[in-house]
Amino acid sequence: MALSGLEIFKLLPKTNCGDCGVPTCMAFAMKLAQKKAELRECPHASEEAKATLGEAGEPPIRLVKIGGANALEIGNETVMFRHEKTFVHPTGIAIELRTSEVEERILERIKEIENYTVERVGQELKTDLFFIVHDSEDKGDFLKAIKLVKQNSTKGIILDCENEGVLREGAELLKDDRPAVFLRKEVSDKDIELAKAYNLSLILTAHSLEQMLKQAEKAKSSGLNNIILNLESQNAGHQLQNSTILRRSALKRNFRPFGYPLFSRIHEKKELDLLAEASLRLCKYSSLIVIPEYDKALLYTLFTLRQNIYTDPQKPIQVDPKVYPIGEPTAESPVFVTTNFSLTYFMVSGEIENSGISAHLVIVDTEGQSVLTAWAAGKFGGEKIAKFIMDIKLGEQVKTRKIVIPGFVSQISGDLEEKLPGWEVIVGPQEASDIPSFVKSVKLT
């Protein structure tokens, strides 16, 4: 049964020592009640508190960390649909490294993947983990691959090795790096002992809900917390349904054995099949996806999908307020102005590009609101735009003294001209899609 913040507070030491990272016991109790903290973060909790709060204090889906200093955090999700609240920990993306490859090739791949980052709307997008597959005879290959990753990357590691002894040696090499271990077979007592000894997360693999339950209960009852569930289904349809059942059981029924992040390893060979499957897993509840190949276009697509799905629906993505060159503008090129809502920016810049002209696009800070919303909230009026244009000294960058504003705010044109002496305001179209025909019919400079 869920306890209220006040009920939880009564069980805490009430010393306000701050050792849990929150200044007061009351604030910590509130966080516990909202399932944003765990009782184990309080080093002074009494046995009574532990017993009473116990599972009630845990979030419905556990937070699991993989990696050392740059650990990936997954789990702690609280909703089935992103419109209900938000998905909090973006899916981790791992790429396979196979020990059957020659050392030079492995090293080259590690470096490529490590160096691969791509920017999109102000976020730096990259892969999160390496998935090391021991698919060669020699145990030395496996340990060598681990060392190569450690030397060349700070990303976390998932180990896939069927030989227990070799796996232990690998875990020893990573004893401060909190790796995860992918189990192909049913979890054994030895796996659990190893996980405890080396602070590993275990990825449990099963082929039915019943098997998944049995293994999760076994790992959980032995005291392990860092568990990840890999339920492999016979086809995409069963997979989607099983993932939904696991997530729903954890969130709606508070069914503890399934309260862990979900894992997917993609096996498809053809690029587009691989992407289709990965897209499916990303949208529907995988917190960790392993991709067999390194392909920049495919990763960029998946990163963008991840960014879209994990965006907070209440907080629109914003672009930096500044002047953006569209095409290859010169001092003679025309000037457009709009808001810093990312979608507005994309639409307007895309349509200016489609029109075939080059232009300067002035993006004003409207706290991520779209044109009409920003105008209604007083964030996109004549004074605000004029001030920004003067602050960035636009007049020194361009020769034109005309500026195109969105058609939806035609009413601000008088005010803007007044606040921006020497400039003429042209009212553009309401819809970005009409920009190409607009630029043909109106003289912009």
Added chain:
Amino acid sequence: MNFEIPKEKNAGQVFEVTIGATSENGGTRSRTVTIGGSMSLPFLFFEGEHPHRPLVAMEVFDKVPAKLPDYLLDYFCEVIDKPGEMARKCVDEYGAELISVRLEGTHPEKGNKSAEEAVEVVKQVLKSVSVPLIITGHSHFEKINEVMKKVCEAAAGENCLINYVEKDNYKTITAACIAYKHTLVAQSPIDVNLAKQLNILLTEMNFPAERIVMDPLTGTLGYGLEYTYSIMERIRNEGLAGDRMLAFPMLVNPGYESFRVKEAWAAEKDYPQWGKAELRGAYWETATAMSLLLAGADLLIMYHPKAVEAVKKKIAELYGQKKGK
């Protein structure tokens, strides 16, 4: 611990909509297609039936779009400007289950072709393929009303899916669909309430509910996909909960929207971190299509043959076929 599968009961069901007509019903199609009918969230067979799998249409043009990348044009070579032949190629070689005829060339600023020319194109396509057709228009109200009236009349009895009407322009085209027995797309700008309002307006004109398909407006990957995705999930949830005015099958446009954005055509040398250009548009389209399928799409209009192949294959797997190795 006892485990019970957490099932959710749904009071509502998505309307079943049939597109196309065979000779028995006054058309010339070799078969009709039906979409919709879902009784639970997409592909969740454990708690509700899904009698009709989502379908993939491909698109042909009365005027070749200016900006399609070469690597896409290569699949159509000499037929890209011959809508009839291109339609046949899409159906025979690339597995299109319907054909959308896009009449963008009738837009006064994009070619200003006449309504008669549009009728000719539609007739050509009707003749060259036997799958049901979608007729796709544009946002110039006056012109598209004139074009759609003539096209609806010329294709009377074929039960085409007339794509689209919107809140500020629905009466003329809806009346033509009633008169000549076509099915209709109701488009609204990524908004649950506006979508519902338009559907109510259509049914108030006595347009039959079982002939409405909703278009929630597709934002492609990286360009508003998250809005479309969430609006569709909300619409489908409401429809299944029993709101009949939101319980229509949904149409999305991953092809048109994906091949308009920079990611589909920018060269690798200009954007080295975006990777090889050759399949990037197809990747973009596939990711958009897959995510929107999960959000409730019943009909997808797509462009790249490889993306069509991958998405159709995944739909079949979602309907239970085992994975091919």
